[in-house]
Amino acid sequence: MQFLLPGQGVSTHYMEVTQAEAGSESVRLRAAWKDDELPVRQRELVDKQLAAYRRGEAVDVFDVLVKSLRELQGGTGAMRVLEIGCSSGYYSEVFRIAGLDVIYTGCDYSDAFIAMAMQRHPGLQFDVQDATALKYADNAYDVVISGCCLLHIPEYQAAVAETARIASQYAIFHRTPVVLGQQNKYYRKQAYGVEAIEIHFNEPHFLQLLADSGLELLSTHTLDETVSQGVGNATRTYVCRRKAA
Numbered sequence: 001m002q003f004l005l006p007g008q009g010v011s012t013h014y015m016e017v018t019q020a021e022a023g024s025e026s027v028r029l030r031a032a033w034k035d036d037e038l039p040v041r042q043r044e045l046v047d048k049q050l051a052a053y054r055r056g057e058a059v060d061v062f063d064v065l066v067k068s069l070r071e072l073q074g075g076t077g078a079m080r081v082l083e084i085g086c087s088s089g090y091y092s093e094v095f096r097i098a099g100l101d102v103i104y105t106g107c108d109y110s111d112a113f114i115a116m117a118m119q120r121h122p123g124l125q126f127d128v129q130d131a132t133a134l135k136y137a138d139n140a141y142d143v144v145i146s147g148c149c150l151l152h153i154p155e156y157q158a159a160v161a162e163t164a165r166i167a168s169q170y171a172i173f174h175r176t177p178v179v180l181g182q183q184n185k186y187y188r189k190q191a192y193g194v195e196a197i198e199i200h201f202n203e204p205h206f207l208q209l210l211a212d213s214g215l216e217l218l219s220t221h222t223l224d225e226t227v228s229q230g231v232g233n234a235t236r237t238y239v240c241r242r243k244a245a
């Protein structure tokens with residue numbers, strides 16, 4: 001059965017796909033975010049958010065990630081932070097505005113996004129990398145941020161394992177859509193007008209996946225939540241510590 005949900009912001013035309021369709025659809029749409037048109041469209045919105053943030057206005061998704069990182073800062077010098085799925089690297093600017101003491105690196109599987117990131121943020125390191133097979137060494141970064149990309153990755157278990165492998169201390173799963181009292185849900189949608197897949201994770205299973213990947217949950221930040229009698233959905237940022245081997 002297919003359900004059309006109302007569009008929200010940059011994401012529109014949500015259409016739930018069945019479990020049977022989910023496999024083939026998510027593979028078909030896996031490369032959607034590599035579309036060359038996306039960076040300019042996304043940056044238009046992001047530049048407005050950054051301008052508001054510079055004026056001191058609250059931007060909830062920025063505030064949550066900054067708060068998450070502040071919780072982890074131990075006062076022992078700059079934290080080396082990698083953002084996976086960094087798009088055009090705008091969180092480097094968010095962290096700079098917020099005054100966080102971090103050394104930022106970004107990676108994304110899209111050549112077009114990384115080209116824009118390098119142009120917008122010269123002097124920072126950006127790499128074209130797929131979240132499921134990263135080229136970085138084990139424990140390469142103090143903090144690894146999975147930047148709202150798992151939901152677009154059919155092999156999300158491999159992406160969680162890679163995030164944990166690269167993180168020497170902490171891993172943050174930013175803006176993760178989860179469902180409660182329901183199995184994983186799969187949607188076809190349009191992201192900035194481009195057809196894409198979106199996975200909403202059964203929360204207990206997602207938390208178990210984090211634990212199985214050697215991560216201990218430290219805190220959870222909820223961006224939105226609608227739950228009635230144990231059934232519903234939410235968007236959360238999960239802050240984890242890498243467990244000792």
Ligand SMILES: C[S@@+](CC[C@H](N)C(=O)[O-])C[C@H]1O[C@@H](n2cnc3c(N)ncnc32)[C@H](O)[C@@H]1O
Pocket residue numbers: 033034083084085086087088107108109110113129130131132147148149152153174175
């Ligand atoms: C919704 S944007 C998130 C941007 C930013 N990190 C944020 O939190 O707002 C998702 C990003 O993940 C990237 N992405 C999707 N699949 C990926 C993959 N398999 N490996 C690396 N990046 C991926 C997309 O290119 C896109 O830039």
